[in-house]
Every structure is written in C-alpha cells, then in structure tokens.
Amino acid sequence: MPLSDADQALLLRAVALAEQSIGLSDPNPRVGCVLHTAGGQLAGEGFTQQAGGPHAEVMALRAAAAQGAPLAGGTAWVSLEPCAHHGRTPPCADALIAAGLSRVVVALGDPYPQVAGRGVQRLRAAGITVDVAGAGPARQAAQALNIGFLSRVLRGRPWLRLKVAASLDGRTALPDGRSQWITGPAARQDGHAWRRRAGAVLTGIGTVLADDPRLDVRLVPTQLQPLRVVVDSAFATPPAARLLQEPGRVLVVGAQDQPARMASLRAAGAEVLLLPGADGRVDLPQLLQRLAANGVGELHVEAGAVLMRRSLAPTWSTSCWSTPRPGCWVRAGAWLRCQNCPRWMRPWASTSRIANASAPTCGCWCGGRVPTPSCTARHLPPWPDGRPALHHPAAAAQRPPAQPG
Ligand SMILES: NC(=O)c1ccc[n+]([C@@H]2O[C@H](COP(=O)([O-])OP(=O)(O)OC[C@H]3O[C@@H](n4cnc5c(N)ncnc54)[C@H](OP(=O)(O)O)[C@@H]3O)[C@@H](O)[C@H]2O)c1
Numbered sequence: 400m401p402l403s404d405a406d407q408a409l410l411l412r413a414v415a416l417a418e419q420s421i422g423l424s425d426p427n428p429r430v431g432c433v434l435h436t437a438g439g440q441l442a443g444e445g446f447t448q449q450a451g452g453p454h455a456e457v458m459a460l461r462a463a464a465a466q467g468a469p470l471a472g473g474t475a476w477v478s479l480e481p482c483a484h485h486g487r488t489p490p491c492a493d494a495l496i497a498a499g500l501s502r503v504v505v506a507l508g509d510p511y512p513q514v515a516g517r518g519v520q521r522l523r524a525a526g527i528t529v530d531v532a533g534a535g536p537a538r539q540a541a542q543a544l545n546i547g548f549l550s551r552v553l554r555g556r557p558w559l560r561l562k563v564a565a566s567l568d569g570r571t572a573l574p575d576g577r578s579q580w581i582t583g584p585a586a587r588q589d590g591h592a593w594r595r596r597a598g599a600v601l602t603g604i605g606t607v608l609a610d611d612p613r614l615d616v617r618l619v620p621t622q623l624q625p626l627r628v629v630v631d632s633a634f635a636t637p638p639a640a641r642l643l644q645e646p647g648r649v650l651v652v653g654a655q656d657q658p659a660r661m662a663s664l665r666a667a668g669a670e671v672l673l674l675p676g677a678d679g680r681v682d683l684p685q686l687l688q689r690l691a692a693n694g695v696g697e698l699h700v701e702a703g704a705v706l707m708r709r710s711l712a713p714t715w716s717t718s719c720w721s722t723p724r725p726g727c728w729v730r731a732g733a734w735l736r737c738q739n740c741p742r743w744m745r746p747w748a749s750t751s752r753i754a755n756a757s758a759p760t761c762g763c764w765c766g767g768r769v770p771t772p773s774c775t776a777r778h779l780p781p782w783p784d785g786r787p788a789l790h791h792p793a794a795a796a797q798r799p800p801a802q803p804g
Contacts, residue, residue: 402504402532409433409476410506410537416446416455417478417544422595422621423449426694428509428548430479432459437472437501449622456481456491460498471499478541480509480531483517492521502528507541510552547598547696556687557698561707562593579610590701591618597625598695599650603706604631607640614701615645626650626695630681630706634660638667654681 402410416431424430424447432455434442443466445458453461456477463470481491481503495503503522508531509515522529532538542549550558564586594600595616602614607629614627624647629636632654642649643664651664654675661671674689676682690698700707 402530402535402537406476406504406530407532407535407537409435410478410504410532410535411540412444413455413476413478414506414537414540414544416444417541418446420447420455421544422616422619422623423447425598425623426450426548426551426696427454428479428511428545430455430477432456432478433476434459434463434468434470434500435474435476436468436470440468442466442468442470442473451487454482454488454491457488457494460494463498472501473499474502474504475500476504476506478506478537479545480505480507480514480516481518481522482509482511482514483521484513486513490518490521492518495522496525496527500527502530505529505531506537507532507545510549512552545696547596547698549696551691551694551696554691556684556691557598557695559687559698559700560593560597561700562590563707564590564701588618591616594625594699595619595621595623597697597699599626599628599690600699600701601628601630602700603702604629604633604635605703605705606701607631607636607642609703611641612701613641613645615642615647624648625699626690628652628686628690630683630686630702632680633657634664634671636664636669638663638669643667643669652681652686654679 413431413433416433417429418431420427420429420431427447427450430447432445434444436442443459443462443464445453445455445460445462447453447455448458456475459475460470475495481495482488483490483492505519509518519529519531547558550556594614600614602612606612615624624645627642627647627649629642629649629651631651634651634653634655634657636643636651649669650672651669652672652674653661654673656673661673664671672689674682674685676685687698
C-alpha cells in the first residue's frame with residue numbers, strides 16, 4: 400500500500416536531517432530519523448554522526464530520552480533501513496525495539512550485504528509494523544543523498560562526478576589562457592559544496608603542474624576533508640605542491656616504478672600507489688575499484704581535458720557539469736540562450752564578467768533579457784583547430800539562428 404502524504408512528509412523531514420550528515424558520516428550512509436510518541440507528538444530527531452559514532456536512530460532516541468518523551472507505541476520515520484548487525488556500533492533495529500515503538504516507516508532499503516532486509520525482518524519479528532516506501536519523493540531523495548554509498552555497495556565503484564569550471568559560453572579558459580578564475584565566487588562556493596560531499600577529489604598531473612591546486616574544502620564548513628587523489632603515471636608531482644601542504648590525506652597514483660620520486664612524495668606526506676594500466680598510464684578502472692573498496696562513495700573529479708574528456712567522460716557517463724553562474728566570464732561573440740527565453744543573445748562587449756543577473760555587462764538581442772543563473776551556453780563555436788567546444792550535453796541538438804532575430 401502506498402504511504403500516506405503525512406508519512407511521505409515525515410520521511411522527507413528525515414532526509415532533510417540526513418543532509419546534515421554530509422561532510423560528517425562518510426563512509427557511512429547519510430541517514431535521518433524522526434520519532435513521534437503514540438499521541439503523535441514529536442519526541443526526537445537525529446542524523447548519523449561520524450563513522451564509529453551513533454547512527455540517526457540512536458541520536459533521535461537520545462533526544463527523546465533527554466526530553467522525557469514516552470516512546471511506547473510511537474512511530475519512527477527513518478530515511479534508510481535500520482542496521483541489524485554489530486559493526487562499530489550495536490544494531491539500530493534492536494534500539495528501536497527496546498524503545499517500544501509500534502511502527503517504523505522506512506524511505507529506502509539498505510543494500511549493504513550485512514543489512515539488506517535484515518533490519519526490516521528483525522523489527523517485524525519483534526512485532527513492529529514496518530512500512531517501506533516503494534516509490535515517492537522521500538525514497539528518491541534518500542537515494543540521491545546516498546548515491547555514492549549505493550554506487551560503491553551495488554556496483555563496486557564510486558559515483559563519478561566530473562566538475563568543469565566553465566565561462567558562460569562554455570570555455571574552460573579565457574582566450575589568453577587564464578583559467579583562474581573564470582568563474583565567480585558563487586560557482587566556487589558551489590564547487591566546494593560538491594567537494595564536501597565526496598569521499599575523494601581526483602585530478603591529473605597536468606592540473607597539478609599547471610594550477611598547483613589545493614583541492615580541499617575551504618569555502619563551506621565541513622568536519623571531514625576528502626581524500627585527494629592525483630593520477631600521475633611518472634610520480635612527477637612536486638613534493639612542494641600545495642595540495643601536500645594542506646592537512647588531510649593525499650594519494651598519488653602512478654604507473655611507473657620510480658623509487659626515488661615515490662620516496663620523496665612519501666616523505667612529503669603522500670601515500671603512493673602503483674597501478675599500471677595496459678597503455679603505460681594509470682589503470683583507471685582498477686583505481687575506481689580500489690577507491691570504492693576503501694569507502695569512497697562519491698568521487699569528485701576536477702581535472703583537465705586529457706583526464707576528463709579523453710579518459711573518464713567517454714567511459715563512465717555519470718557526470719555532472721557545473722552550470723555557469725553570474726560572475727563567470729563570457730567571450731564576446733559567443734551565442735547564449737536563456738532557458739526562460741526562446742531567443743538567442745550575443746554579448747557584444749569585449750570578453751567580460753557577468754556581474755549579476757540584474758546588472759548586465761553585455762548587450763543582447765532578446766529584449767533586454769540578460770543571462771540568469773539558469774542560462775546555459777547552447778551553441779559553442781569550435782576551437783580554431785576544429786575541436787568541438789566543451790558544451791552542456793543538453794545543448795547538442797540546439798543551434799542558433801543564422802542571423803539574430
Ligand atoms: N576549467 C576547469 O574546470 C579545469 C579543471 C582542472 C584543470 N583545468 C585546466 O586543465 C589544464 C590541465 O589539463 P591536462 O589535460 O593537461 O591535465 P589533467 O587532465 O589534469 O591530467 C592529465 C594527465 O594525467 C595523467 N594520466 C595518468 N593516467 C592517465 C589515464 N589513464 N588517462 C589519462 N590521463 C592519465 C597523464 O599524464 P602522465 O601520463 O604523465 O601521468 C595526463 O597527461 C590546465 O590548464 C588547467 O588549468 C581546468
């Protein structure tokens with residue numbers, strides 16, 4: 400039987416609580432829990448803490464106990480099936496049973512082999528009514544929030560997210576080659592929020608040598624720093640690279656045995672791993688498996704064209720392109736189309752920064768409309784050497800008019 404709207408709403412509340420586990424609970428899933436008394440009063444809420452710490456159900460039970468709220472005959476709404484095994488903490492199913500609840504509503508089953516239906520069975524065996532959402536917004540939201548955990552448990556590899564910092568017209572650098580910063584502060588903060596979700600941030604040696612990035616999470620608060628991974632066949636990462644000066648783990652993965660370079664990277668604090676592939680470069684499928692086996696659910700990639708476009712994007716399509724935001728640069732002469740507007744527009748000032756949606760720095764042919772955060776470059780002229788420009792995948796079928804209308 401489908402869940403009621405009230406159940407869906409409380410499950411969505413549990414998912415909203417679970418969002419607070421981002422940057423905290425990895426590699427454990429992000430879970431939230433809401434408890435009501437038998438009379439329908441809110442008794443307690445909680446979300447999963449750091450690995451080894453209490454899960455969402457235990458946090459909610461503690462909150463209820465702190466308030467003195469009676470739970471006998473009450474109901475729990477949880478965004479993921481309660482665990483049934485002794486891991487680093489005792490089974491949450493047992494804690495819910497001990498609290499005397501009469502009903503548990505679950506947004507999503509947990510595919511983790513040691514749970515996988517056993518949590519629900521254990522609750523039912525204790526006489527508790529258990530309803531699991533077969534579909535609906537709460538189930539979808541719980542899935543989306545745990546996409547990395549689900550990918551590593553079900554597929555044995557992380558959920559891959561390819562992030563591209565792009566100008567409004569879809570370029571990854573200005574005509575003079577500058578790429579820092581072609582995006583504005585809002586886009587960079589957004590980028591750090593995506594890094595925070597990830598168990599690891601991956602880049603290539605080309606980017607390390609060109610940009611010397613730190614790849615940590617600085618612009619949004621976090622309790623955890625993702626593992627930073629450099630794909631670097633010859634272990635050419637300089638030991639003085641900035642990513643090695645920041646706190647947190649760095650893994651340099653190579654394909655050639657270079658004892659001296661590997662030793663200096665280790666001395667600089669990096670972990671090193673040799674994973675040669677058939678082409679003499681790093682074996683990327685092997686690397687993904689290793690990362691998943693080590694608890695990396697979401698893998699956030701910030702690399703250059705070689706790694707992104709030639710190696711990762713054609714093989715694994717689970718990508719997410721960063722949408723240009725106000726504050727990004729745009730080239731003069733590029734065609735842009737607003738998603739809210741059927742007409743094309745073309746900045747005619749020189750290369751300029753779109754300061755914000757209400758203060759255009761470009762003229763356009765669509766009745767004074769200006770690019771908004773939802774604008775996406777729809778048609779991109781090829782590079783002078785004929786290579787297609789990087790573009791939003793949805794734009795492929797779109798073409799601008801021959802002449803502005
Ligand atoms: N706009 C953006 O979002 C953005 C983001 C990052 C970087 N960038 C720009 O991109 C430029 C650097 O790009 P890039 O393409 O030269 O470097 P990259 O993609 O960061 O790194 C590519 C390098 O990774 C190494 N590699 C090892 N195993 C590999 C494998 N299996 N497949 C592919 N590569 C492998 C290769 O060097 P070895 O074989 O020597 O190991 C390869 O040259 C910089 O100018 C930077 O500013 C832009």
